[in-house]
Amino acid sequence: MNTERPAASQGTAMPVRVDAQRNAARVLAAARRAVASAGLDVSYHEIAREAGVGVGTVYRRYPERDQLMAAVLSDILTELIDTAHQALDCDDAWEGFSLLFTGLALRTAQNAGLSGSLDQHGGPAVAQQRHELLDLTRRVIERAQDQGRLRRDLAWQDVLRLTGAPAVRGCVLGLEPDPAHGHHLVLTVLLDGLQAG
Amino acid sequence: MNTERPAASQGTAMPVRVDAQRNAARVLAAARRAVASAGLDVSYHEIAREAGVGVGTVYRRYPERDQLMAAVLSDILTELIDTAHQALDCDDAWEGFSLLFTGLALRTAQNAGLSGSLDQHGGPAVAQQRHELLDLTRRVIERAQDQGRLRRDLAWQDVLRLTGAPAVRGCVLGLEPDPAHGHHLVLTVLLDGLQAG
DNA sequence: GCTGAAACGGACAAGATCGGTCCGTTTGTT
DNA sequence: AACAAACGGACCGATCTTGTCCGTTTCAGC
Known part of the structure; x- marks a missing residue:
C-alpha cells in the first residue's frame, strides 16, 4: 500500500533494500489475506507460505505479533477513513451513508475474523485511527438522520453494529x-429497513 | 432429546444400560454445545471434557465423526421442524413467518460454525429431515407472501438465506x-425491511 | 449379595502443527 | 569484487489431536 522510502513514515519503518521492500509488501498483503480467511491467530508459517517467503523473513519484519496485527489493522482503517471522507463529501446524505455502510460491511465481511479485536491489538497509532473513523462514521450517520433519510430510533452505535x-x-x-x-x-434488505419513512 | 428404548428409533441406536443412556445423552448435549462454540472440528477430547466422560466413551458411541455430526444436526433439525409446524399453525401468516425466521436465525447464530455443512455430513436420514424443513419453510414464506404481508421481490430461498x-x-x-x-x-431491522408495504 | 458382561475412564503412542531460532546461502549496494 | 543486509527453511521443543487399549467400575439378572 505504502511503498515510500522515508525511514519512519508509518508506525513500521520501511527497509532500504529493494528486495526487502518488495517482501515487506508481500508479507503485509499476505497477512491481510491470511487474517481475513483464518482469523487473528493465523500462524506465521501460514502467512509466510501465503507470501511466498520464508518464516524467518516474517519474524524479522514483525518480531512481535502485535506489530503485524497493528500493520494489518492500520491498512484496513486507512482505506475506511478514506471511504468515510468520500461519504461526507456527498451532497446527498443518504447516498453518503449507504456508501460508508457498504464499505464497512464489505471490510467486515472480508475480515470476519478480526471483529472486536481492534481494541486489544495495535498501539496508540491504531487507536487514533480507530477513533478518527468512529467520529467520521458518527457524523455520516447523524447527518443522514438529521436530513430525515435514516430512521432515528437507533443510536449511531447501533447502526454501526449492523x-x-x-x-x-x-x-x-x-x-x-x-x-x-x-x-x-x-x-x-437492511438498507431498506433503515431508510426513514 | 430422545431417550426411548427401541433399538433403532433414530439414526443412532439407544443403548440398553441406564448409565449408558445417561452418558449418551450427556455426550450429545456436550457435542451440541461444543460444536456451537468451537465449530465442526472440535476435538473428541474437548467434547468428552465438556460431557464429563472419558474420551473412550465418546469414541465408543460414535466411532465415525460423521455419526456424531449427524446426531447433532438431526437434533437441531428436529427442533426447527417443530418450530416450522408451529409457524404453519398460526392463523396470522406474518406472525408465523417471523416465528420461524427468528427460530432459524437463533439456531444459525448459536451454531455459526456449522453453516453450510449440512450437505456433506449426515446420512440420508438427516438429508430427509433437511428436505422436510426446507419444504415447510418454503410454505411458511410463500403463505406470508400470498397474504401480502411479506415482500414478494425475493425468492423464498433468498429469504431463507437472510x-x-x-x-x-x-x-x-x-x-x-x-x-x-x-x-x-x-x-x-431485517424484519422491518422484509415486511410488505 | 453374587457374578458375568457391558460400559467406563484415562494413560498412552503416533502424528500434526505451532512458535521461534539459527546459520549457510543469496542478493543488492557501493 | 567485496561487504553487509536480507533471505529461506531445517530444526527444536512444546502443545494439541486422533485413536487404541486395558485395568477398573457399574449395571442387570439371578
Whole structure:
C-alpha cells in the first residue's frame, strides 16, 4: 500500500533494500489475506507460505505479533477513513451513508475474523485511527438522520453494529453457499429497513 | 432429546444400560454445545471434557465423526421442524413467518460454525429431515407472501438465506461486543425491511 | 449379595502443527 | 569484487489431536 522510502513514515519503518521492500509488501498483503480467511491467530508459517517467503523473513519484519496485527489493522482503517471522507463529501446524505455502510460491511465481511479485536491489538497509532473513523462514521450517520433519510430510533452505535450483519457465512439449512450473493442480499434488505419513512 | 428404548428409533441406536443412556445423552448435549462454540472440528477430547466422560466413551458411541455430526444436526433439525409446524399453525401468516425466521436465525447464530455443512455430513436420514424443513419453510414464506404481508421481490430461498445475517460477531470497528444485542438489532431491522408495504 | 458382561475412564503412542531460532546461502549496494 | 543486509527453511521443543487399549467400575439378572 505504502511503498515510500522515508525511514519512519508509518508506525513500521520501511527497509532500504529493494528486495526487502518488495517482501515487506508481500508479507503485509499476505497477512491481510491470511487474517481475513483464518482469523487473528493465523500462524506465521501460514502467512509466510501465503507470501511466498520464508518464516524467518516474517519474524524479522514483525518480531512481535502485535506489530503485524497493528500493520494489518492500520491498512484496513486507512482505506475506511478514506471511504468515510468520500461519504461526507456527498451532497446527498443518504447516498453518503449507504456508501460508508457498504464499505464497512464489505471490510467486515472480508475480515470476519478480526471483529472486536481492534481494541486489544495495535498501539496508540491504531487507536487514533480507530477513533478518527468512529467520529467520521458518527457524523455520516447523524447527518443522514438529521436530513430525515435514516430512521432515528437507533443510536449511531447501533447502526454501526449492523454493518456486521452482511458477513453471512450461510444458514443452518445450508443451501448452496454463495457468500457474495448473500452479502448483497442482506445489504439490500437492511438498507431498506433503515431508510426513514 | 430422545431417550426411548427401541433399538433403532433414530439414526443412532439407544443403548440398553441406564448409565449408558445417561452418558449418551450427556455426550450429545456436550457435542451440541461444543460444536456451537468451537465449530465442526472440535476435538473428541474437548467434547468428552465438556460431557464429563472419558474420551473412550465418546469414541465408543460414535466411532465415525460423521455419526456424531449427524446426531447433532438431526437434533437441531428436529427442533426447527417443530418450530416450522408451529409457524404453519398460526392463523396470522406474518406472525408465523417471523416465528420461524427468528427460530432459524437463533439456531444459525448459536451454531455459526456449522453453516453450510449440512450437505456433506449426515446420512440420508438427516438429508430427509433437511428436505422436510426446507419444504415447510418454503410454505411458511410463500403463505406470508400470498397474504401480502411479506415482500414478494425475493425468492423464498433468498429469504431463507437472510436468516444467517443476525449471527453477528461484531464489526470491523469493534465496539463493545454484545452478541445478544446485535442479534436482536439485526433481526428487528431485517424484519422491518422484509415486511410488505 | 453374587457374578458375568457391558460400559467406563484415562494413560498412552503416533502424528500434526505451532512458535521461534539459527546459520549457510543469496542478493543488492557501493 | 567485496561487504553487509536480507533471505529461506531445517530444526527444536512444546502443545494439541486422533485413536487404541486395558485395568477398573457399574449395571442387570439371578
